[in-house]
Structures are given as structure tokens and as C-alpha cells.
Amino acid sequence: MRIAVLGTGTVGRTIATKLVELGHEVTMGSRDAAGEAVTEWAAENGEGASAGTFADAASAGEVVFNCTAGTASLSALEAAGAESLAGKVLVDVANPLDFSRGMPPRLSVCNDDSLSEQIQRAFPEARVVKALNTVNAAVMVNPGALSEPSDIPVCGEDASAKETVAKLLEDFGWPAERVLDLGPITSARGMEMYLPLWLALMGAVGGPGFNVRVVRAS
């Protein structure tokens, strides 16, 4: 599959590298197509990897991953272009973390709205699926490295888009029964508001290599 990864940070590079390993053709997008992060990543990852602007990547991909800073995601997606996003599965991995007032970060949107909903409203023809924002980048693509199976929530309005994302998550190593469909895009509020708890858990367990599991009543 041709996949766009918008974002050159740890998440974009980790997801893009995994997708190339899985045999996909990946275009990584950045504000600057000649920037060091994006050109180095493309040079290091062989034939399946290419670099471009957000717009180049979005037009090339059949599926688009948003791995940009949450407070900048709307402008990055604006640069990607509504036409290039129309009809496509848009996997929103971003968290709306605002570090401008120091640590811990505040959420720039929460309670009765979420970044994913803002994205879905701004790009109504994109098929937005929130996924992977609840774990660290290394865990996203290698959940089997954790000592026990754990859960990964997804949500969005479009059932077939969620199926596409669930298949990609399985390829990343998430067992199908651990992909929890939380229903509509409004569930992104909870997935994003989990971040303050995730940050506190990281402090409590001593690092980012962890995840949670839902345990049901027997």
C-alpha cells in the first residue's frame, strides 16, 4: 500500500520505518522537503521510502498517518491539502499537548471536544480514525516487547476505515482481540484526556515502555 506519514519526529520515523519493513511504499512529509530529518530517513530506509512536503506525502498516500505535534496538526493538515485527504483513511496519532506553560503539559482541547473531532470537522471528507496515541512510539510498533498482552483503543465514524487501521495494527503486532473499538470519533476525547494519566504512570513505572489492559468481570 502507498502510505503517507506526516511528521518527522520519533513517532513519524518509528511508524514510517515499520511500514517500510512491512513492504509498504512510504512517503514521509515535513514542512521542508529538503530538511535533514526527512531526507535522512528516506536515505536510510531504501526503495520503499521517500521524502516530501506534507502536500507531496498526502497526495501520494492511500492511507495518511498524522504524526505531527498536536497543537500544529490542523495547520500541517491544511498544508497537506483537503483534496489530498478526501476519501482517505486518516490515522490521527497526535495528542493536543501544549507545553507552552511548562510541565506537565496542558491539553489544548478537551472535555467536550478533541483534536480528532477538530480534524474531522476541518476535513469532513477524510475518514479519521484515532489510534496509537495512548502508547509510546516504541510500543506502537512492537507491542510484543511488553511482558504481557495489552489493549489499544481506536475510534472513528467510518467502520471500514477502522477495519483498515485494525489490519495495520495487527501487522504492527497488536492481536486482533486487543484492538478495542470505542465507537464514534467523540471517544477521542477520552483517548486524548488519558494523556495526563499516561504521563503520571510513566513517572510511576519509571519509563515510557508500558501499556494498560482492560480486565473484564468473569
Ligand SMILES: NC(=O)c1ccc[n+]([C@@H]2O[C@H](COP(=O)([O-])OP(=O)(O)OC[C@H]3O[C@@H](n4cnc5c(N)ncnc54)[C@H](OP(=O)(O)O)[C@@H]3O)[C@@H](O)[C@H]2O)c1
Ligand atoms: N513521542 C511519543 O512516543 C508519542 C506517543 C503517542 C503520541 N504522540 C503524539 O504524536 C505526535 C508526534 O510526536 P513526536 O514526538 O514524534 O513529534 P513532535 O515533535 O510532537 O512533532 C513533530 C512534527 O510536527 C511538525 N510540526 C511542528 N510544528 C509545526 C508547525 N507549526 N506547523 C506544521 N507542522 C509542525 C514537525 O514538522 P517538520 O517536520 O516540518 O519539523 C514534525 O513533522 C504528537 O502529536 C505527539 O503528541 C507521541
